[in-house]
Amino acid sequence: MFAGATETTSTTLAWAMSELGRSPEIMAKAQQEVWEVLGEGRSVITNSDIVKLHYIQMVIKETLRLHPPISLIPRSAREDCTVMGYDIPKGTNIYINAVAISQDPKYWDNPREFRPERFENINLNYNGTYFEFIPFGAGRRQCLGIQFGSSVMEMALTNFLYHFNWRLPDGSSLVSFDMSEKFGLAVSRRYDLQLRAIPHVWSKTSK
Numbered sequence: 001m002f003a004g005a006t007e008t009t010s011t012t013l014a015w016a017m018s019e020l021g022r023s024p025e026i027m028a029k030a031q032q033e034v035w036e037v038l039g040e041g042r043s044v045i046t047n048s049d050i051v052k053l054h055y056i057q058m059v060i061k062e063t064l065r066l067h068p069p070i071s072l073i074p075r076s077a078r079e080d081c082t083v084m085g086y087d088i089p090k091g092t093n094i095y096i097n098a099v100a101i102s103q104d105p106k107y108w109d110n111p112r113e114f115r116p117e118r119f120e121n122i123n124l125n126y127n128g129t130y131f132e133f134i135p136f137g138a139g140r141r142q143c144l145g146i147q148f149g150s151s152v153m154e155m156a157l158t159n160f161l162y163h164f165n166w167r168l169p170d171g172s173s174l175v176s177f178d179m180s181e182k183f184g185l186a187v188s189r190r191y192d193l194q195l196r197a198i199p200h201v202w203s204k205t206s207k
């Protein structure tokens with residue numbers, strides 16, 4: 001459970017920073033929200049700050065839509081049944097492909113695009129009642145760490161964006177930005193993410 005809890009959250013954070021690193025406009029919008037809501041000189045950021053950061057919450061949701069760390073959710077048929085014309089005998093192992101569902105063009109416009117705004121006016125949460133978006137699974141065996149995991153991710157991402165500006169390493173470009181995946185306990189980046197962290201200096205523009 002310890003590995004399941006830490007690897008999922010750290011992997012998602014790496015994907016969030018990857019998506020923001022290759023989308024400077026979305027990064028700027030997220031940072032603007034963090035700076036405007038929190039104001040200057042904050043050394044401690046609390047949960048009561050995080051609930052006000054709607055765009056950050058959408059960035060995390062959009063990251064989990066494109067990169068659900070547990071992409072195959074296991075189940076076992078408790079009885080003989082038929083699904084979409086396929087006979088499934090009792091005891092069959094079934095894997096629900098969460099990543100295929102959350103990128104299905106039947107439910108999502110331009111599904112491969114990283115666009116946090118798509119969550120703006122729709123009440124899609126993690127509860128597992130919206131089957132087109134199930135990064136934490138659904139039903140009785142749904143993830144027990146939804147609240148904790150989402151708070152940790154929002155808190156960490158907010159701290160990253162509040163305190164630092166992020167740039168590509170010298171010599172690399174947005175065109176060649178690597179987004180390849182590695183399948184393991186969680187679907188993580190194949191190669192470590194490399195970004196330059198530059199401490200944020202407050203000026204009139206960031207207030």
Ligand code: HEM
Nearest residue numbers: 005008009012070135136137138141142143144145148149
């Ligand atoms: C990005 C963060 C996380 C994601 C995306 C995630 C995702 C998932 C998924 C997809 C499942 C399977 C659900 C199902 O079968 O329907 C699961 C199960 C579980 N998760 Fe998470 N998880 C995350 C973080 C955490 C954290 C932080 C904890 C604990 C502090 C945790 C504890 C558990 C436990 C105990 C289960 C097994 C539940 C059961 O089988 O009854 N998870 N998680």
